Amino acid sequence: MLWSLQHYAMDQPVYDVKVLEDGCRFDFLSIGYTATHKAILYRETKIPFLYSLTLAEVQWDGKLSATINNSNADVKPTMATISKTIETFTAANPRAVVGFMGNTDAKTRLYRIAISRDLDKFLGKYLIWGVRSDNGKRELFEPNQPYEYFFVTSRF
Amino acid sequence: MKTQVKKTNDFKAQPPKGIYANSEELGRDMNRFLLETLLESAYNEIRSKQEQ
Numbered sequence: 001m002l003w004s005l006q007h008y009a010m011d012q013p014v015y016d017v018k019v020l021e022d023g024c025r026f027d028f029l030s031i032g033y034t035a036t037h038k039a040i041l042y043r044e045t046k047i048p049f050l051y052s053l054t055l056a057e058v059q060w061d062g063k064l065s066a067t068i069n070n071s072n073a074d075v076k077p078t079m080a081t082i083s084k085t086i087e088t089f090t091a092a093n094p095r096a097v098v099g100f101m102g103n104t105d106a107k108t109r110l111y112r113i114a115i116s117r118d119l120d121k122f123l124g125k126y127l128i129w130g131v132r133s134d135n136g137k138r139e140l141f142e143p144n145q146p147y148e149y150f151f152v153t154s155r156f
Numbered sequence: 157m158k159t160q161v162k163k164t165n166d167f168k169a170q171p172p173k174g175i176y177a178n179s180e181e182l183g184r185d186m187n188r189f190l191l192e193t194l195l196e197s198a199y200n201e202i203r204s205k206q207e208q
Contacts, residue, residue, distance in 0.1 A: 025179055043183030045191060052186040059175070064182045066172035099190045103171035131193065136200030149193050 012080040023092050026085045027058065032074035039064060040085050042098065051093075053100035055082065055107075066103055079114040087125070090154040097153040108148055115150065116143040126152050169193045 015028035017040075026040040037058040042051045055078075056064040090096055102108035115128060119141070122128060130147030131138050141150070169192035176182035 021179065039179065041179050041183050041186070043179075043187055045187040047191075050190075052183065052190045054172070054182055054186040056176075056179075056182055062178070064176045064179060066174065066176065066182060066185075099194075101171075101193070103173070131197050135204055136197040138197060149190075149197070 013077045014080045014084045015077055017081065017085060019088075023089065026081075026088075028081055030074050030078055038068070038078070040082055042085075042089050042096075049093075049095045049097055051089075051096050051098050053082070053086070053098050068103075068107065075110055079110060083114065083118070086152055090126070090152070094154050094156070097151055099149060099151045101149045111150060112147055115141060119143060122152075124155075126154060128152050169196055 015030065017026040017028045019026055024042045028038055028040075030036045030038045039056050039058050041054040041056060043054070044051050054066070055068060056066055057068055058064060086098060090098065100111065102111055112130075115122065119128075128141040129138055129151040130141045130145060131149035131151075133146045133148035138151075139145075141147070169189055171189050172182060172185040176185065
């Protein structure tokens with residue numbers, strides 16, 4: 001079943017995802033005020049093992065929009081679903097370093113809050129870095145800091 | 157006498173916007189954004205150390 005909510009280990013509902021493109025794309029139906037087809041993409045950069053993560057909306061014709069409707073009232077399950085796909089992706093690609101940020105300040109803030117909320121649980125499994133927006137420095141993630149970019153990798 | 161021109165760093169990596177034909181295209185643009193953000197971060201760190 002593709003389009004439904006389940007409960008993730010962190011006790012948060014997550015959407016069922018359809019795994020596509022050799023495990024580099026995860027599609028799901030975001031259900032808030034409207035039902036929106038979304039995709040989470042992992043793409044390797046020219047730097048080996050460094051991947052970008054992108055959340056996109058899938059349009060009726062299969063094209064992808066990088067502009068996400070933030071007002072669909074399902075931020076928590078969407079963030080939990082992204083977190084679950086990071087777990088799946090890094091389990092399949094243990095050397096992967098995944099970099100991500102929102103394409104708006106509001107979305108980046110949501111990522112920051114989502115990581116902070118479950119930081120204790122994440123730290124057992126992952127190393128997480130943030131790139132500060134005030135001076136551009138990279139450091140191990142700490143809550144309530146002004147990060148604009150995040151990097152996650154599995155602990156070996 | 158040579159005058160030294162002070163350049164300003166007005167570069168800001170631009171995130172992907174708009175519609176992409178497929179995940180390959182969008183992924184490529186997000187990768188460009190990620191690498192530019194990393195370069196910008198490194199540049200700012202070097203510059204702030206230099207100015208200290």
